[in-house]
Amino acid sequence: MSDSTPVGCGCEIQQPQAVLAVAPDAYIAVDATGRIVAWNPAAQTTFGHDHAHACGRDLADLIIPDRYRAAHRAGLARLGAGEPARVLGQRLHLQALHADGHEFPIELTLTATEGSTGPVFHAFGHDVTTTWRISRFAEVEATVSRGLAEAASSHTAATRVVDALGVTMSWPVTELWLADDDRDVLLCSARHAAPGRRLGRFALDELEPGVGLAGRVYQQGRPLWIPDLAADTASLRSRAAARIGLHVAVGVPINTGARSIGALCVYGDRIEDPEDSLTTLLVGVAAQVGQYLERRRAEELTIELARTKDEFLALVTHELRNPLAVITSTASLLEEELDGLLDADQRQYVHTILRGAGRLSVLVDDLLDLARLESGHLAIDPAPSDLVAIVEHAVAAIAAQSAEKALTVTIDTPARLDLYADSSRLQQVADNLLSNAVKYTPAGGAITITAAADPDEAWITWTFTDTGIGIPPADRPHLFRRFYRASTALDRRIPGTGLGLVITRAIIERHGGTIGLANHNGPGTTFHIRVPTKPDVASNP
Template sequence: MAAVLVVEDNPEHQAVLAEIVRRLGHQVTVAGDGREGLAVALDTRPDLVIADVDMPHLDGIRMCRALRADPVTADVPVVLITGYLPPGDSLLDDTQAAAVVSKPFSVRGLTETLRTVLESAVPGRDDGAFLTGLMQSLDVGVVACDLAGRIVLVNQAVRDFYGEESVDVPLRDWPERFRLKRHDGTPIEPGELPLDRARRGEEVHHADLLAYDRLHRPRWFAVNARPVRDRTGLAIGALAAVHDVTADHHQHQYENCKTEVLKVLVHAWDTARAGEAVLRAISECLGWPHLRLWLVDEMTERLRPAATHTVTGAGAGSGEELAELCWERGELVWVPDAQGGAVPVRSAEKVVGVITFFCADPLETDPALAVLLTGIAGLFGAYLERRRSEELANQLAASIGEYIALVGHELRTPLTSIATYTDLIAESGDETTIGEVRDLLDVIERNNARLRHLVERLLDLAALESGHADLTIGTVDLSAAVQAAVATVTAEAGEPRPQVRTDLPDRLTIPGDQARLRQVAENLIGNAVKYSPAGSTVTVSLTADEDAAVLTVADTGMGIPDNERNRLFARLYRATNARHSGIPGAGLGLALSRAIIELHRGTITLGGGDEGGTIATVRLPRSAP
């Protein structure tokens, strides 16, 4: 668009001249006489001046000479319009006017004259340069092709994504060359590209496209494409605009992932199932092939695998070093080269676990993804806290009822014997001798001793659980303590009894209370001997790994019903088959053993053997906290 100055004192002629300039598509400024026109020209330097010759104050000829005399306007073309000087007059020649138009003039004639002057005298614009600059500055990718599918335009956004060689790749080869797919992962066949469809005359809106950049990172696009037609309406090619919607895709993906994890945690019954289900939900929502949940072993203060999810055919390392690094730092760790990372699981302010993950494609440090993973880890940490609270509440409610019932039973049984035998003695005649009631006194004494032993053990257990009983910590040879316990149990059991076979190292030292650990060994070995038939074998073994010493006591006795195994650690609880066997017991040995082991930061579990019986396993840390 050129800037044109119209200098004309006749208002009607001024209006006509201005309208002709506007119809030619240019900007127009008007002045009412030569003096005003000169001032405007010197101030704005127009691309063209159209001036009447006969004007007051300063005529067109003198105005034109003044323009030529000033360096700023010396080369501005001027078209003079005259009603009394003929076109060849010498006065007009001195003005160096680009054209002279005589009055009266026609609109068509003047229009053609002005168009010719503007095209020859005013520098033209290179619309192609403007278009090229626009294309290269757009963030949106633009690709164009001709009707034969030859690429004729690839803007900088597309070149940055695919590389400079994308210009030379025929359209039919793009799906295979650049691994183009739909958003659901299904491949796009040759001829199905939005640009191909537009080349065949179709207008395409928001077609989905999944592509991988030169670093093999996935990107999601929405593509609009349409045919390109010439002025006659004939199709000459097609043009596609490629909008990057990766951020929107990830946002939807992340929201869906969080929703699925919440659903899992609402319905999960235990930690193991919750861990597996959470990992599976993340894998399915984000397309990650391998994830693992690590939880801190309270005894050894080491990370242990708690759940794993691996897509069939996917291979990945254990991720142990990555989990350890995340645990130590207490923050999200990205490992782009390994296409994975790890996020800490917190319970309150303490890191209680880690989730490691590995991806099929290169991983970017996306802030939104970091927020998602941290949020999921936080949800799982809160789930662990809630489950722990629920378990403790359930155990407390159950144990209170059981404790009241069991204490009543264990106290009433010996008290009944003491009371009834005392009544028998009281009802005996005065002539009855001590020898005649001695057997009755023995029963009273035996039940009195039973009550005293029961109370002492209950007080001991209460002191251990409340923290009022202190441990005497030193270096304990656990092998020697177990060997001594075996000797004590076998001596008290007498004959006939099961055979006790030991598999113990010469020496295995751990930090602990020697007397209390020997008490545990005697309880476990004593139970195994007590509830196993004569002639059977009780196996006592002691092994060690890097972190813990492991004591195992296995028997082939009556075993424990599966639904009662976890309840045996409650005070005074005895399995139903043991209570009805006639074998004496108070149901305190395992409760005391667990309290002692937990004070040593260890664990104790009960399991069943392949051929029946019971296997008790104790793990104790080999190093002090």
């Protein structure tokens, strides 16, 4: 036996040293006090301590988890005293402690011999983590199936999946990521962390596709195993994981049909090689999640369609019936009393009729634009245009209503902003956003419109800001959904169809631009728009 593969620590061990040095199982011998007197190379591989460090040490302090040490020492004392022991010669399943601090299951057999100074106890064992995991697969799959079947929401389902993997499989951290509706960001739908595990900066809630384990798995659409997170120097998140004691990770994509919609990731606290069985389990769980989400989405779509139908019927009932009633009743009065009416009264009646007809005309135009939008036929006819002229025209058109409410309307733009766009459609955008600002801003408020070109003049940034009733955070994600009305508008019974912003976004996006709600301090709302000045910019933002 070479010096590089020592086994015995004292002459009292008389086993064939060469055989133990190459044995695949860990071999440990201890005396009656628990002091290690033999330690073969397989023991070093299994527990992480080399021969020089292990020999002479108390076994309990070295490889027994703290909560089991008292019981271990009591049992060893009984064996040393010659009491009958059922553990000798039996196959035992225990928890062991690795040099890096993680616990793992081992299977061992314990025997005893009499040495020159008293009894010597011999243990032959091996790491059974893989076997243990495989034995838990059925339990995990059953737990996941039950959790998905009982989940009342996608969030609850995601939480149950990560808990099943984290608790049942003893992974320190498990995460489930799903792409948002626009597929440009991944959101952490659920995360499980073992008790006492501090995640710090590792616990991100958003990732871009291609970034981090989840982002790479989602983008590539295939499983990925990182056997050593500290060596994954290209990933900031891998380095953050290594700093909190996570060493290995595996992720698998979540698919619905042929499309990747997210990733399921687990993180471990020890470096290990890939296991086909574990990847297979995770792929199976991810498939269950994908099927659940696909079924859930179909159910939600059915509910959404039914609700949209109800909202549309309510819209037709309210938004069409009211102006029609005004037109009908006013026209009847005008017909009955025409001979006795003064010119001023006639003009007032005619104005009322025209206002009701105007409301109907706007609604019909919105419904037609919505139909064109859904059929893909919303026409955009670009030509050289001036955005400043469009803004000024919108402000002039709304002047009477803004003056009636004593609103201050401010325009902050250069003298001209040239772009290649459909001026009539951008006029529709300006009219819609400005009309909303006037409608939802109380008397005496202020409206500010800004527009400016970027330094390279490739894009124009355009904003509409008001001091109105604002939009609650809970309503913001739904604001561009057809027929949706913010709760603040509904509470104040402010009329509207919930179609204007849907059409506005469609027009901006057909120009290659973007529109959204900007962060806004104080009361009111700010819409932030970016449009390209030239058609070819839209494809290279």
